[in-house]
Amino acid sequence: MIPFSILDLAPITEGGDAGQSFRNTLALAQHAERWGYHRYWLAEHHGMPGIASAATAVLIGHVAAGTRTIRVGAGGIMLPNHSPLVIAEQFGTLEALFPGRIDLGLGRAPGSDPATARALRRDLASDPDAFPRDVLELMDYFSSEPRLGVRAVPGTGLEVPLWILGSSTFGAQLAAALGLPFAFASHFAPASLMQALDLYRARFKPSVRLERPYVMLGFNVFAADTDAEARFLATSTQQAFVNLRSGRPTRLPPPVDGYRERLGPQEQALLGQILACCATGGPETVARGLEEFIERTGADELMITSQIFDPAARLRSYELTAGLRG
Incomplete structure (x- = not known):
């Protein structure tokens, strides 16, 4: 059987609060480690009364500190909300603290409603090339010899594993072009699943990060x-x-x-x-x-x-x- 991993949406239940959600998250991660789950991911959402994982990198650090072997990461960070340099520094810090255990999945949706997206200082103008540019910039910050003249400290040279997330064919094509693993959000947006998988596998270009398609x-x-x-x-x-x-x-x-x-x-x-x-x-x-x-x-x-x-x-x-x- 293939590996099983966990996506925890850090639910805030009726009658509960974020503190209880975080305690439940850590307990689940500790049990998941004992049960043999491969990785434990948390997702960036904003302004959602039932999801507590808005400060995703902080919560990843909490889970990683309370576990020993399971991989912990973001499924994902919504990169348009952030400077790629800040994400490189955050996940470089996590990788330095928990070497060999941190994953970074990247999505292009805001993870919020338009008003919240504006409050995040996100540019709502539609530029289809912005997300691929940001991913390439982030990859450069993690490389051993960054070309942009700016160093992420920590971050440079750590080669944190990157994933492209998607719920459509856009992410599949980008993951294939960059030779990165692809995670599809079929748990809530399955309509384009098979088309996205076909595109990713057909167009995948091997890279230094990944030799063959991985979904x-x-x-x-x-x-x-x-x-x-x-x-x-x-x-x-x-x-x-x-x-x-x-x-x-x-x-x-x-x-x-x-x-x-x-x-x-x-x-x-x-x-x-x-x-x-x-x-x-x-x-x-x-x-x-x-x-x-x-x-x-x-x-x-x-x-x-x-x-x-x-x-x-x-x-x-x-x-x-x-x-x-x-």
Whole structure:
């Protein structure tokens, strides 16, 4: 079985706060390390009442300091929000503190609404070449002999592993052109998955960083001891997506019996599209879902996300999933 990793969206639950979210994150990372997960990623989001990982590099440092061997990284840093030099310094610092354990995934979305993006001092003008330029600039800061005349200290010469993230064919083409690994956000935007994979694999150019294509795919898992319990736990994420797409983002709500069955056709279709890459059920059901997805996509690695309200149930979901690797 291929490696399994974790994408933790650091959920803030109804009745909880960011401090509790961070404690839950560290506990999950420590368990994940013992269960054999390969890497543990956190994602940059801003202005989201249910996601606590806005200061992504700070939280990565917290998780790395509380673990010993698991790789820890960003899935991802939304590079248009930042100066590439600042990101090189932040992740150079992390790599210096935790050598050989830090990953840096890069995305081009703002990870926020337009008003929040402006508050981040982000230029909202559309320039399709800006993100590739920023990635190249960042790669230069990490190189042993930077050409730009500016040094990232720490950062220069550390060669922090870079990934390109995407939910469309744009990221696939960029990752292929630069010879970088590609992580696709199929856990919430699966529509272009197969087209993006085909493009990435067909156009991949080997580089000093990577000899052959390598894809990691986001995948939702809601695992429990029974199918019924897993379907119940999954309703928290279902509510969160419906609320978000309705323009009223909330903290992660508690599960509700029969939630999905009570939704109208529009909401049913929305969840069917968003959660197309998902396995919900007991161990046998989830195992079948994982095997089918891996066979269909040829994924080299899965990035598992389990947005579950109860921390103990979330741990159990990840524990059961880890046991399916055989």
